[in-house]
Amino acid sequence: MIEPVYQPSPSRYENGMIFRRAGRSGVQLPALSLGMWHNFGSEQTFSNVQEMAHYAFDHGIVYFDLANNYGPAYGTAEENFGRLMERSFRPYRDEMFIATKAGYDMWPGPYGNWGSRKYLMASLDQSLRRMKLDYADVFYSHRYDPETPLEETLQALVDIVRSGKALYAGLSRYPLEAERFAFRYLAERDVPCLLFQDKYNLFNREPETSGVLSLAAESGSGFVAFSPLAQGLLTGRYLNGIPQDSRMAEGRSLRSDVLTDAMLARIRGLNDLARRRGQTLAEMALAWLLSDKRVTSVIIGASSTAQIADNLRALENTSFSSEELTEIDALSRG
Ligand SMILES: NC(=O)c1ccc[n+]([C@@H]2O[C@H](COP(=O)([O-])OP(=O)(O)OC[C@H]3O[C@@H](n4cnc5c(N)ncnc54)[C@H](OP(=O)(O)O)[C@@H]3O)[C@@H](O)[C@H]2O)c1
Structure with missing residues (x-):
């Protein structure tokens, strides 16, 4: 059987997607991006991977967030992305923003x-082979390495961009002082940090309290929030137990012991507030992140197109009254 050729929706930029500029750069990103940490690897059916990726692109989600070790198994999210490039996305490469x-x-x-130069260089070459790409749009140092001199990691990013294997450099999960040093180092070499990526959601306010979010904004870097739904806690997924097909049931990165009575009470309170706003909890949690203009994009995970559809509806209302914000703060802190 000849597989149908993918035809993206002609209205993919007219479905309500909002684009935001990444810091002081020429790049705009969709307010919602798709992350491939879970549910896009070899343990998934390729048809679901393909359906979610097509659905995302058809709705203006043009930023795809990968890493060498996404899957599971390691490498297989990138391999599946390579299959998508060959089967669907190649003609649209220039419309896409692809991170690893x-x-x-x-x-x-x-x-x-x-964070050694040896590792970063070899890993990016492997990633590009798996993803069937000549270059990545942004290549991130995935975490701060306290043992490798920071200059070595950063110089590898600079050289990667200069080699053309990535168009921009990014940093993920750097503590404040390392972030500050890195921004300066990269800017002085004319490879300014395009994106700073960190975990940010209603239950985890660290980017606010540690100062990394403000520093990114002041330094002209974009900021992307990952795990915006606290891996599914900030949705209706666990309101009535632990569904068999959920991330928590898998028990790898989201353990069931976080679902205490106190946590459930927080989730229920937020869920009620979301309902009063005419939103699902997932929509409200994403909208809350996007109500801060310093957040360039929010990287969602998903296991179905229905979840992506729900999450896209967050864009319809991203404003909050001060009473709602106060209530959200109280409820999410528990
Ligand atoms: N830089 C880093 O170190 C780092 C670390 C982590 C993640 N990330 C990036 O951030 C991306 C997102 O992280 P994440 O997957 O933890 O994000 P998340 O959006 O917080 O959680 C995604 C999970 O929430 C559930 N979900 C999503 N939408 C839903 C909805 N509308 N209703 C009910 N449940 C819903 C799904 O769980 P089920 O699977 O149970 O259905 C989904 O897999 C990753 O893919 C990756 O690209 C980066």
């Missing part, structure tokens, strides 16, 4: 982890 990263354990031995 290196920084976590990827292959055995001392050169398959952390």
Whole structure:
């Protein structure tokens, strides 16, 4: 059977997607991006991977967030993305913003982890082969490495951009002082940091309290929020137990012991408030992040197109009254 050729929706930029400029750069990103950490690897059916990726692109989600170790298994989200490039997306490459990263354990031995030049260079070459790409749009140092001199990691990013294997450099999960040093180092070499990525959601306000969010904004870097739904806690997913097909049931990155009575009470309170606003909890949690203009894009995860559809509706109302914000703060802190 000849597979149908993918025809993206002609109205993909007219479905309500909002684009925001990444810091002081020429790049605009969709307010919602699709992350491929879970549900896009070899343990998924390729048809679901394909359906979600097509659905996203058809709705203006043109930023796809990958990393060398996404799957599961490691590498397989990038391999599936490579299949999508070959089957669907190649004609639309210039409409897409594709990110990958290196920084976590990827292959055995001392050169398959952390922040050495040796690892970052080799990993990006592998990622590009898996994704069937000539270049990535942004390549991130996935985490701060306290043992490698920061200059070595950053110079590798500079050289990667100069080589054309990535168009921009990004940083993920750097503590404040390392972020400050990195922004300066990169800017002085004319490879300014395009995007700073960190975990940010109603339950995790660290980017506000640590100062990394303000520093990104002041330094002209975009900011992208990951795990905006606290891996599914900030949705209706766990209101009535732990569904068998959920991330929590898998028990890898989201453990069931976080679902205490106190946590459930917080989720229920927020869910009620969301309902009063005419939103689902997921929509409200995403809208809350986007109500801060310093947030360039929010990277969602998903296991179905229905979830992506729900999440897209967040864009319809991203404003909050001060009473709502106060209530959200009280409810989310518990
Ligand atoms: N830089 C880093 O170190 C780092 C770390 C983590 C993540 N990230 C990036 O951020 C992306 C997103 O992270 P995340 O997957 O943790 O994000 P998330 O959006 O907080 O959680 C996604 C999960 O929430 C559930 N969900 C999503 N929408 C829903 C809806 N409308 N209703 C009910 N449930 C819904 C799904 O769970 P089920 O699967 O149970 O259905 C989905 O897999 C990753 O894919 C990755 O690209 C980066």
